[in-house]
Amino acid sequence: MPPVLSLAHVSKTYDSGFQALKDVSLEIERGEIFALLGPNGAGKTTLIGIICGIVKASSGTVTVDGQDVVADYRAARAKIGLVPQELATDAFESVWATVSFSRGLFGKPRNPAHIEKVLRDLSLYDKRDAKIITLSGGMKRRLLIAKALAHEPEVLFLDEPTAGVDVELRRDMWRLVRALRETGVTVILTTHYIEEAEEMADRVGVINKGEIVLVEEKHELMRKLGRKELTLYLHDPIEAIPEALAGYDLELSQDRCALVYTFDTQRERTGITALLQDLSNAGIHFRDIETRESSLEEIFVSLVKEET
Amino acid sequence: MNLHAIRAIYRFEMNRTGRTLLQSVLAPVLSTTLYFVVFGAAIGSRIDEIGGVSYGAFIVPGLVMLSLLTQSVTNAAFGIYFPKFTGTIYELLSAPVSFLEIVIAYVGAAATKSILLGVIILMTATLFVPLRIAHPGWMIAFLVLTAVTFSLFGFIIGIWADGFEKLQIVPLLIITPLTFLGGSFYSIDMLPPFWQKVTLLNPVVYLISGFRWSFYGIADVSVAVSLSMTALFMVICLLAIWWIFRTGWRLKS
Known part of the structure; x- marks a missing residue:
């Protein structure tokens, strides 16, 4: 089966001259949970930004399910859901409205049944009429996941999904990610919590100073280097x-x-x-x-x- | 064309207006009403007719333009700046939408709000002065064209701005003075010849003149010139936005 995500020789040099990515090539298999590990400033968020269309690559190609993210950006982006690291939300919108907005933005027709399912899965349905500003940090984190899932993506990016959330919520999040994988969604997560990658990932990629140092099946990695x-x-x-x-x-x-x-x-x-x-x-x-x-x-x- | 996205953004923006009704609609209506009371009734009663039109009625197109221009710029600028400020712009940039669809949605919503406001101000004006519209079709055309053009301009301001101060600079320090000096409250014929020539460098003169012509059939400059100038400004704004999205200026790293 062809990879759901393929990066070939992707490089990124910012205007300041800082080279954030150096000739990165990577393939992500369909339906896997892939953890991208790396210290701060390693290039994780830049890499996700390029795949999602937020950052322009200096060179190289990225395809999602065979669609080029630049030439066929509509088809490629429609398959991607992104949960950013920061809790960026429209404070005065209601939960239901903002999730419905995300679905429409990604070109999907209204589907209240799907929105309800997503909110129920994330234990947010009771808060559907609440303004986002009234939600706790953990709820906002779940809301961002709900927004990313509103258009039924095939690939979900989770950028530091459990940063700043308590242990119980973190475990809830892990359960949710595993449940998503069961439905065929490919999950790519960046994390500082190695425990998170160890707990969830099928494969692990390590990025450092803009270069992919290693990509390995998690157990194999631990067997080889452990x-x-x-x-x-x-x-x-x-x-x-x-x-x-x-x-x-x-x-x-x-x-x-x-x-x-x-x-x-x-x-x-x-x-x-x-x-x-x-x-x-x-x-x-x-x-x-x-x-x-x-x-x-x-x-x-x-x-x-x-x-x- | 991603019509669902256009609808989603448009509805989002219109809902925002609904949530800030007091600030979005009532405040401009109140300030315009005060202009009518002060300039139209109190001072205007002591001023002669201009081109056969009472002073109170003469200033109506200028006042509508004043609100239309500032509100178009402010609404569109705030609409695109706010996601940048809150960080939710990531969603817009990662969505399968083209620059044209983004512009249609944001500018469409901003122009809709401004036009609604213009209509409300016109209706308010009828409470104070007798109003006649000689060319209703042209009046609507000028109203829509101006709202869309200045909403495009506001959209550029919103992308350019990296703080609330910059967001306010253009409407407060450029649009408002140009509108006041562009013949909102007087005919440029009333100015000395030198200042008449200087005033013609002000692009807002052409908008107000054309708009006033659609009401009373009197204009400071020809209607064709007014339309051409507005259309030219619109094309410049469209080209600027096209360049912004092509290069990702102030939007993408």
């Missing part, structure tokens, strides 16, 4: 790591009651069996054992560090 830690809780504290164990990547905890062994999951031999044997030979006994996998955040930080 490191595991084996923590051995000692029966008795030790003063130092014995010379016999110097060949292992071992760290002694501050309380001298635990040894932490870091190993690469990709290596054919992790060295755990040998380590346990050598510990026994050194007369070090342990009472408990624990393993921990690197989080996506740690992987992300290491990737960005490598780039810098």
Whole structure:
């Protein structure tokens, strides 16, 4: 199946001379949840802006479902819904009116049943007659999603969707995004919350200094770049790591009651069996054992560090 | 043509007028009424007829133009500036709409509001002075053409403005003085010859003259010149807007 979104050699240099994107090429599969990670100023919002028609690319092409976003902008934009990072709303409009406005703006005829469904899905139906200014921050965030969904888009961009929302609402948002994916909507999100990408994304892209550093299926990424830690809780504290164990990547905890062994999951031999044997030979006994996998955040930080 | 989008923007803008009825309609009507009371009744009763028309009736077309010009510019400027100010412009720029559709919707709404206001002011004027319209068809043509042209101008102002001060500068410091000096309250024949020539450099003279002609059949300049000048200004505004959308000036990064 052809990708729903395709970027080829997209670059953007602002008038100030700042190069926000450098030869970015990327393909997004239909129906997937794609998380775009990157530090502030990496080029995430510029990239979304170019796809949605808000920013003009300096070079390169972008197609949505085969439609060029410049030459066939009507067809391309009609397939896209955008939830911006800022809570930009018309304060004095009602919830119902602003969502209906968005549907009309994107060229769709009136459909009160669809608007009602979207508002119910986002728990906003009870607030349909309320002025936007009276809504809480979380409700405004959901309203922006409702506006983006009003014209039944195939691709939904969520730019920092849970920035500034509480934990409960964030989990509600995650549920909603998964439900959208079930209906066939492709979701592309940018986020600072690595936990969010780890929780939701099928694939992860890392962008840094305007370049795509890596695009990988999330589990594959964690498998490839992830490191595991084996923590051995000692029966008795030790003063130092014995010379016999110097060949292992071992760290002694501050309380001298635990040894932490870091190993690469990709290596054919992790060295755990040998380590346990050598510990026994050194007369070090342990009472408990624990393993921990690197989080996506740690992987992300290491990737960005490598780039810098 | 994305008719749904045009309808959506147009309705949105008209609803905004509905929400700010006091500011949008009543305030201009009140200020115009005060002009009639002061210039038409109090001072006008001491001024002779101009071209066979009582002074109170003479100033009606000028007063309508004064409101039409300032309101057209202000409505259109505010209409496109407000989404920029609140940040909701992202939705407009990412929507499948052409620049022509955006202009039709915003300028159409601004011109509609101005025309409605012009009609209300005319109706208000009939309460104070006897009003006759010699060429109703031309009167409507001038009304619509002027409202659309200055709404286009206002749209450009709204895109250019990066603060509320700039939004107010053009209507307050340019449009209003030009209208006052463009023959709203006098015939340019009443000016010394030198100032008559200077006044002809004021584009608003042509609008007021043509509009007044449609009422009383008297004009400071020929009707053909009035129409040509208005049409020329409209074409310039359209070209400017076309360039703005082509380059994304002040709209896109």
